[in-house]
Amino acid sequence: MDIYESQKGYFQRAYQTGEHGWPVTGPSAFVVRFLKKFQSEKQSARLLDIGCGEGRHSGLFANAGYEAVGLDYQALALARAARFFEGDRSRLHFVRGDVFHLPFVPVSFDVLIDYGCLHHVRRRDTQAYLKSVVPLLNPGGYFLLSCFSEHFKHHPDEVRTRDWLVHDGHYDRFFRRDSFKHIFGKDFEILEIEEEREDLYAFYHVLMRKNTATVSPA
Numbered sequence: 001m002d003i004y005e006s007q008k009g010y011f012q013r014a015y016q017t018g019e020h021g022w023p024v025t026g027p028s029a030f031v032v033r034f035l036k037k038f039q040s041e042k043q044s045a046r047l048l049d050i051g052c053g054e055g056r057h058s059g060l061f062a063n064a065g066y067e068a069v070g071l072d073y074q075a076l077a078l079a080r081a082a083r084f085f086e087g088d089r090s091r092l093h094f095v096r097g098d099v100f101h102l103p104f105v106p107v108s109f110d111v112l113i114d115y116g117c118l119h120h121v122r123r124r125d126t127q128a129y130l131k132s133v134v135p136l137l138n139p140g141g142y143f144l145l146s147c148f149s150e151h152f153k154h155h156p157d158e159v160r161t162r163d164w165l166v167h168d169g170h171y172d173r174f175f176r177r178d179s180f181k182h183i184f185g186k187d188f189e190i191l192e193i194e195e196e197r198e199d200l201y202a203f204y205h206v207l208m209r210k211n212t213a214t215v216s217p218a
């Protein structure tokens with residue numbers, strides 16, 4: 001079976017049981033810090049939360065007065081997100097869709113968030129991901145990203161010979177601090193990279209800003 005097919009099943013099971021390894025509610029401190037600064041810069045904005053899961057980040061922005069869209073390909077995740085959200089639903093929209101076929105017009109968002117979707121995209125599909133995601137963001141818009149760090153381990157004895165692995169029916173990719181410049185540097189200025197480590201778990205949180213002018217190839 002294609003890895004993306006079995007990965008869909010993995011996420012479906014995760015939301016059926018509600019027992020998965022990522023937080024259900026409560027936004028990441030990195031995102032909360034960004035929001036505080038962003039509020040003094042822009043009073044009105046549109047945000048897209050890619051792979052929004054149970055909506056902890058799209059909900060945060062909707063409650064701060066922004067128009068927020070949470071996208072996920074798991075209907076169950078979106079149903080849980082709608083249930084968990086406490087606030088005014090008029091600014092929060094949930095859309096079922098796939099990151100490789102995003103149903104939005106280009107340059108229609110001021111902020112993109114990807115907390116935990118890119119690291120389930122195969123290395124060889126990175127360009128397809130960028131082609132789908134990057135055009136949606138306005139020039140000067142922000143991109144907040146969180147991915148597995150190279151220091152992440154599922155168990156203490158885990159030894160990896162490459163920067164990805166397939167286990168439990170899904171794909172995980174592990175990033176180095178310099179991966180982000182390599183992947184996003186053509187379109188973005190990298191403003192901040194923070195590594196969060198707790199026991200075996202390690203994630204990079206990255207804040208980027210989309211260039212206002214694209215450099216034409218020579």
Ligand SMILES: C[S@@+](CC[C@H](N)C(=O)[O-])C[C@H]1O[C@@H](n2cnc3c(N)ncnc32)[C@H](O)[C@@H]1O
Pocket residue numbers: 011022023024050051052053054055056071072073074077097098099100114115116117120
């Ligand atoms: C690790 S979870 C993180 C959820 C959420 N962003 C959070 O931080 O709580 C990754 C999410 O990405 C979604 N996802 C994975 N691949 C996707 C794809 N190709 N298109 C849309 N969503 C996807 C999964 O369904 C899952 O909800």
